[in-house]
Amino acid sequence: MKKGDHLFLIDGSGYIFRAYHALPPLTRKSDSLPVGAVSGFCNMLWKLMQDARNTDVGIVPTHFAVIFDYSSKTFRNDLYPEYKANRSAPPEDLVPQFGLIRQATRAFNLPCVEMEGFEADDLIATYCRLACEAGGDTTIISSDKDLMQLVGDTVGMYDPMKDRQIGIPEVVEKWGVPPEKMIDLQALTGDSVDNVPGVPGIGPKTAAQLLEQFGDLEGLLARAGEIKQEKRRESIIANADKARISRQLVTLKNDVPVAEGLDDFLLHAPDGPKLIGFLKTMEFTSLTRRVAEATGTEAGDVQAVAVTVERADNAHGPDIGAGTSPVARTGVGSEPGQAAEAETTERPKQGDTPSLLAALRLEGAATRKIDTSAYQCIRDIATLKAWVAEAREAGIAAFDVRATSTDPMQAELIGMAMATAPGRAGYIPFAHKSGNGDLLGGGALENQIPLREALAVLKPLLEDRSVLKIAQNLKYDLVIMSRYGIDVAPFDDTMLISYVLDAGTPHGHGMDALADKWLGHRPLQLKDVTGSGKSSVGFDQVDIDRATAHAAEDADVTLRLWLVLKPRLAAKGLVSVYERLERPLVPVLARMEQRGISVDRQILSRLSGELAQGAAQLEEEIYLLIGERINIGSPKQLGDILFGRMGLPGGSKTKTGQWSTSAQLLEDLAAEGHELPRKIVDWRQLTKLKSTYTDALPGFVNPETKRVHTSYALAATTTGRLSSSDPNLQNIPVRTAEGRKIRTAFITDKSHRLVSADYSQIELRVLAHVAEIPQLRQAFADGADIHAITASEMFNVPVEGMPSEVRRRAKAINFGIIYGISAFGLANQLSIPREEASAYIKKYFERFPGIRDYIEETKAYAREHGFVETIFGRRIHYPDIRSSNPSLRAFNERASINARLQGTAADIIRRAMIRMEEALDKAKLSARMLLQVHDELIFETVEAEVEETIPVVRHVMENAAMPAVSMSVPLHVDARAANNWDEAH
DNA sequence: ACAGAAGCTTA
DNA sequence: GTAAGCTTCTGTT
Numbered sequence A: 001m002k003k004g005d006h007l008f009l010i011d012g013s014g015y016i017f018r019a020y021h022a023l024p025p026l027t028r029k030s031d032s033l034p035v036g037a038v039s040g041f042c043n044m045l046w047k048l049m050q051d052a053r054n055t056d057v058g059i060v061p062t063h064f065a066v067i068f069d070y071s072s073k074t075f076r077n078d079l080y081p082e083y084k085a086n087r088s089a090p091p092e093d094l095v096p097q098f099g100l101i102r103q104a105t106r107a108f109n110l111p112c113v114e115m116e117g118f119e120a121d122d123l124i125a126t127y128c129r130l131a132c133e134a135g136g137d138t139t140i141i142s143s144d145k146d147l148m149q150l151v152g153d154t155v156g157m158y159d160p161m162k163d164r165q166i167g168i169p170e171v172v173e174k175w176g177v178p179p180e181k182m183i184d185l186q187a188l189t190g191d192s193v194d195n196v197p198g199v200p201g202i203g204p205k206t207a208a209q210l211l212e213q214f215g216d217l218e219g220l221l222a223r224a225g226e227i228k229q230e231k232r233r234e235s236i237i238a239n240a241d242k243a244r245i246s247r248q249l250v251t252l253k254n255d256v257p258v259a260e261g262l263d264d265f266l267l268h269a270p271d272g273p274k275l276i277g278f279l280k281t282m283e284f285t286s287l288t289r290r291v292a293e294a295t296g297t298e299a300g301d302v303q304a305v306a307v308t309v310e311r312a313d314n315a316h317g318p319d320i321g322a323g324t325s326p327v328a329r330t331g332v333g334s335e336p337g338q339a340a341e342a343e344t345t346e347r348p349k350q351g352d353t354p355s356l357l358a359a360l361r362l363e364g365a366a367t368r369k370i371d372t373s374a375y376q377c378i379r380d381i382a383t384l385k386a387w388v389a390e391a392r393e394a395g396i397a398a399f400d401v402r403a404t405s406t407d408p409m410q411a412e413l414i415g416m417a418m419a420t421a422p423g424r425a426g427y428i429p430f431a432h433k434s435g436n437g438d439l440l441g442g443g444a445l446e447n448q449i450p451l452r453e454a455l456a457v458l459k460p461l462l463e464d465r466s467v468l469k470i471a472q473n474l475k476y477d478l479v480i481m482s483r484y485g486i487d488v489a490p491f492d493d494t495m496l497i498s499y500v501l502d503a504g505t506p507h508g509h510g511m512d513a514l515a516d517k518w519l520g521h522r523p524l525q526l527k528d529v530t531g532s533g534k535s536s537v538g539f540d541q542v543d544i545d546r547a548t549a550h551a552a553e554d555a556d557v558t559l560r561l562w563l564v565l566k567p568r569l570a571a572k573g574l575v576s577v578y579e580r581l582e583r584p585l586v587p588v589l590a591r592m593e594q595r596g597i598s599v600d601r602q603i604l605s606r607l608s609g610e611l612a613q614g615a616a617q618l619e620e621e622i623y624l625l626i627g628e629r630i631n632i633g634s635p636k637q638l639g640d641i642l643f644g645r646m647g648l649p650g651g652s653k654t655k656t657g658q659w660s661t662s663a664q665l666l667e668d669l670a671a672e673g674h675e676l677p678r679k680i681v682d683w684r685q686l687t688k689l690k691s692t693y694t695d696a697l698p699g700f701v702n703p704e705t706k707r708v709h710t711s712y713a714l715a716a717t718t719t720g721r722l723s724s725s726d727p728n729l730q731n732i733p734v735r736t737a738e739g740r741k742i743r744t745a746f747i748t749d750k751s752h753r754l755v756s757a758d759y760s761q762i763e764l765r766v767l768a769h770v771a772e773i774p775q776l777r778q779a780f781a782d783g784a785d786i787h788a789i790t791a792s793e794m795f796n797v798p799v800e801g802m803p804s805e806v807r808r809r810a811k812a813i814n815f816g817i818i819y820g821i822s823a824f825g826l827a828n829q830l831s832i833p834r835e836e837a838s839a840y841i842k843k844y845f846e847r848f849p850g851i852r853d854y855i856e857e858t859k860a861y862a863r864e865h866g867f868v869e870t871i872f873g874r875r876i877h878y879p880d881i882r883s884s885n886p887s888l889r890a891f892n893e894r895a896s897i898n899a900r901l902q903g904t905a906a907d908i909i910r911r912a913m914i915r916m917e918e919a920l921d922k923a924k925l926s927a928r929m930l931l932q933v934h935d936e937l938i939f940e941t942v943e944a945e946v947e948e949t950i951p952v953v954r955h956v957m958e959n960a961a962m963p964a965v966s967m968s969v970p971l972h973v974d975a976r977a978a979n980n981w982d983e984a985h
Numbered sequence B: 001a002c003a004g005a006a007g008c009t010t011a
Numbered sequence C: 001g002t003a004a005g006c007t008t009c010t011g012t013t
Helices: A012-022 A036-053 A075-079 A095-107 A120-133 A145-150 A168-175 A179-189 A204-214 A217-222 A230-238 A240-250 A272-282 A285-296 A298-303 A312-316 A338-345 A353-367 A381-394 A451-462 A474-483 A494-502 A511-519 A526-530 A544-571 A575-582 A585-595 A601-626 A635-645 A663-671 A675-694 A737-743 A762-770 A774-782 A786-795 A804-818 A823-830 A834-847 A849-865 A886-922 A943-958
Strands: A006-011 A063-067 A137-141 A155-159 A164-166 A396-403 A413-421 A424-429 A468-471 A491-493 A597-599 A711-713 A723-725 A752-759 A867-869 A875-877 A928-932 A936-942 A973-978
Touching (some): A006 A012, A012 A095, A012 A120, A036 A285, A179 A217, A353 A544, A381 A451, A413 A451, A424 A544, A468 A474, A491 A494, A494 A511, A526 A544, A544 A575, A663 A675, A752 A886, A752 A943, A762 A849, A804 A823, A823 A834, A849 A886, A875 A886, A943 A973
Antiparallel strands (some): A155 A164
16 A cells, blocks of 8 residues: 555444434345345445545555454453443344445455454454554544544545545544544543443543643643532542553554455456355345446546536626626516516527527536635724625625524524625624523634624625625524614525426425525535534534634525526526515515514413313313223323224224224214213314414414414415414414404404404416306306205206205315316215215316316426426426326326416415505505415404405405416405404404 | 434415 | 314324
């Protein structure tokens, strides 16, 4: 081995256990031999060897070996007999795989190394030293913390299951100490799995802090008396011996008298026939195929390295954003006019400039590496002003706010990152504190720009109409900045651009998913800098350098994403969807969230008491009936009692083999005269209302505003609907009288009113419009009862005096159409035989052939394009619509049918919301939008303006599709006002 | 501490 | 039969 060579050492034993637990169990088809870990091992080895040839990855091994433990007895047992003594025997379906994995290693033409009396880790340590002395580098394929002590300038680790490199910074990040102190850290913390004692009460965080303070273990033990915390001091003094023996146990032996030298590990090309022979024996069909292909077409692989075109640096030319220069594009808050709407039909063809630009940007992004160490920490006003000037010059700046909370209504600003070009990013710390403060918190750190001074410099930039501000999930930043008196505009949001481009595709629209997809990069995670769980700290406690790396990287990534994604909008003809349905809604929702709604805690607390009483009463009755006190909330226990011990009829199993105890099933049993199921259903209702609503809602009342501020997600659904969370105010009960009481807690004060305005049958109206169904259009035009008309058409009965059961069935069919009807579903819904449901559907299609055509057209379109569109051009992707799996394909067909209708309705209410504020302003009305529940808007207004407000609201909502689309069916809005949501609805 | 299943709430 | 979010229980990390 010589300088420049690179040794790969696989921790084979570690891998076996990890693969066994992490991967799904797998057995050989022909004889059920368990081979899950072997399969994982082979796939990992193959992938490593493939990656090894790809010079792009940067590391090309010249030497390769797989290291195993020999037996469980090692020299450590002589030091400390209890070492690894509490290890239980490996699972029985893992045992036969140990030998197989050694065979697999040989089949890959790789050396298999093990030695009696030593652990694999000792051999790895020894070979690391030998490689280093020979001038070579080493990569250890493992994620075991016991090996991290070996990491250094020439030794790195790689976790193949998480595709993660572990170098010195990652060790420091994870454990708080550099690799050379890992031994001391482990000596203090011990290891319960390996039975290394350590010092009781000392975990990794404390250990790292102590080592920071005292340098090393011996220093700490010598000066332990200086430790302030009494318990900690006593424990360390009392357990000094344990710490020392632990240190010996965890120290890897790097001078094992190894039998094989590094030269024996020289990497050879895989022997195709030998390897394929083994894989065939294991019946790993897909890997066999891949290996066969790869060993046959090696020359082709080498040529497939991507060409590079560097363009991203020219980002701040006049053509940024594909024709949407910040000054010209003032669509935010501008009047939606007739002329502008013409854009809806714009569809540039492939090969146009936008497509070219999009392609160039993508190539540029993929080839430009992200370097987190290159970011600047902006610590003084002069530097900040220089950055602001740079952003003005560029005309764009990506921003990312760092604050104390994920709730923007409670978050306090800690810092802000900005990026002006790829790789050019900085972080401005405002309010970081020293991390080692006690309960009172540490003091503010030096060399930060005080919040007020920083914001005074930033505000003009953030509000500058000629500078486009870019963020990922901008609404969060907008709410926070608004609370600090800054009105950010104009802006772009990379999350929303991605949503417009790719709703329905398997990747999400979060920063991590986008960075991975478009930049092939995994940004530093918030968790990595703050820690997670109970050991996590607020962002204000994060070290400023770490915060800089993290926040500035996010701003950098956001800017790069924008460069890649923005031109794609134009290339795909989706500019107007983004500019008319997505972006303008952001500030509207930000204001709604910021307003919040008033909730009466007394009403909730009274209800909670009533519910608790009712539930307790039912519990006693239930215990009496079943004869023991089980946990009624456990479907498992409940099912076992009901259908096992008590032998109730009609039980069915869920997909995990448990007895089903669904409400539907219990209702059926109750209808047959059983007493118990009814009580269980009632108990569930009461406990549900209590836990989800009356008990949870008060916790969401903001201490400052005394109101509840939900959070709306713009990019969470596939269809274009919003979603609401923390708390979800889109599923407040309404169907039952008990549940509706919850709504009485949503209130206004005496001088105000809540106005609720909801679209009547909006999805059916959209159906009547897009499917062009004459009878339905007529019925809606006449303001008739749509379900009754449907029933009348289908069953030839007059609307007058129609039995309610007939109308109910027609209603179920109408809803079924919206959901992408199936005989199975309709039969379920109506509790009728599948054949009968089929007959209904057939009849329905005979009477409304346009609907069958609509359904068939939608399916064909989705199959051809992979997506469907709403009447406003929103695209929803269904990549599985061409699946060969019939049930998956059918599901995608139903979803695509529904998406056109649900998505169009969602677009309509979005348009109404975007126009609402201006319409109310113009009419000099003070009403404010508070909530959206898919087809309903809730406003708060002064009592005296109620009568004037309702017509304005109704007008905006009923005409929301205009002028982009003139619907052939009128939209109808019902509205009323009251002092609480129950009565207003 | 987290993830998935089951169950229940809404449009 | 569509689209969501939250709570509890249960088992794993």
